[in-house]
Amino acid sequence: MHSCGNFDLPQKYHIDNKLPQLPADVTTQGYGKLPQMFMCRVPHRYTTRHFRKGLFVKWPKYIDLILKYAEKQNFEQHLRCEEAKTDAEKCNLSFLVLPFLFPPGQIRGSKSSKSRYVRATVQEASASFIQRREIGTNIPQFLEENRHAQPFVLALGNRMLLPEQVFVIVEQCTIPCSDLLQGVDRCFKLIYILDVEFPWECQHVWDFLQKCMFKLGEGKGRDSSVPAVTLLRNFLENQM
Template structure:
């Protein structure tokens, strides 16, 4: 019996622990180097949470008891053979290629063999690849990781894509320019950055917009704008005036001195029950030939989402909600539930500060926060005001404004009856959830509003996957790229 097996049996651990350790390339000598971050890769599945906690407690207890003896253990086999001084320097002569790193471990070889057979890389194997590469830079003698230049990380990401052609580099590395923030992104960069802690990340990105020519409206256009404020004619005639004033309205909305309420006051047709038709007109001007993106693509995407959720949906609540879908559920309720489950596979990463008196605490947005920033369920429309007040209090706490969102009416999510879009103090009513979601997205686009921090990733997914829209100010998210890549293969 080898020492690793003895360790598992002496601590009465589940045999799954042994299999996972071997699969990740660990030996008995490597155990002393396992930290909290590594446990997420050894036990990547949500159902292994209890097992992960038990293993962590017994591992750290063992490390504490054997602290002196651990200093004399042999170096891990997976540690690079370069000398320590060279290993702590960053440069192309130090950084191994991705293929060399993967081929040097049994776990890496298995991943390559499996990919060559099925030509698809699972989320779990992506994590293992990132883990194996990051461990290549570990130096056991001083318990530190070597720093790695961005060019080397990008090179490794490109090599991963060369090994696994169906992958996209944005999953592993997104440069500063593409990420639209002070720090790059991608799962490989994030993993290495968490180890190295080379510098503090900027809390938010400031994007400078390109200079635009000054717009000067003619007297005729100004007259048309005034007519629209009090117009009582036919819809066709009002749409003619609306089209004529598009450039004026576009510049008025983009002016930072004009807030949302002032835009609505200047163009009150937005407030009408049919105001979404004028909204769609402006959206089509802003993004030509993109206005039917969601409504035409959603039906074909539903079976793909259902297949994807069967594999990757791990959250217990939304997994149960997804399993509740059967023939008795009406189409709009089904669409709403599928959209809500999307938040559980494209999870939020936003963090914010909450202040209570003189005490500050840091919080991370949850799946529920992400869902609640896009969809509000009420039993009946009369309950809406109370829910809006609660939502407002919560947003005051996190110091974020209430953005447009979809309201669904029904005592159960599986039996929804009405659908609205809320923006400001105004409501649009629709016959289906997809139509409401479509207009809600267009409100963000036409009024130039920022997506809520909690659900930014999900709105970005809709923008890119459903509408095929890209702008110079988009923020790339590696897990959004990942989900889009997987859905496109289905």
């Protein structure tokens, strides 16, 4: 680990290894310190103007536009859910549709693989971003069976658009969140704090959030975004 102010941040790890131990400031209910720890990970020139507002202020301005764009992309063929009526339901739906607006990620295949690259399915891309489970899910068993190396969001509830509990999952750790907005915000910041790569299955979702919402043009992942990310960015910027 290396020190950043009052925080000890883990060094970068290889994707095939276990995640480094979470900083004590996170595991001892110090979730309010995540923004400060996050700022230690990004170039200094980004930490003053763009991060003061954060996702909580920016995202609500884009919700209706993202849902409008998603309808044009016929997201309903992949995500069947009830109609979003309240502001909270629309906000949650705007996150759930993201994996269906971009192509699933791909990763270089193994030597024994017939294909040079292996592409995820849209369902795999969605699950690596936000997993949905019913209330009553055995969380200890869920954590034991978790095979995702990078952080992701877990939403518990019998209604897709209004989960009763939201967590960020980091291997065997659960970090409680008030809603999906906070869950996505904390998940993104944890990816930076732990200095891990974006989950490859939904890498374009995080690339969009990174460059469009957090304005980190030189962040993780691809130097240049796939066309679908650029199209959505341009659509939002032209409508604002």
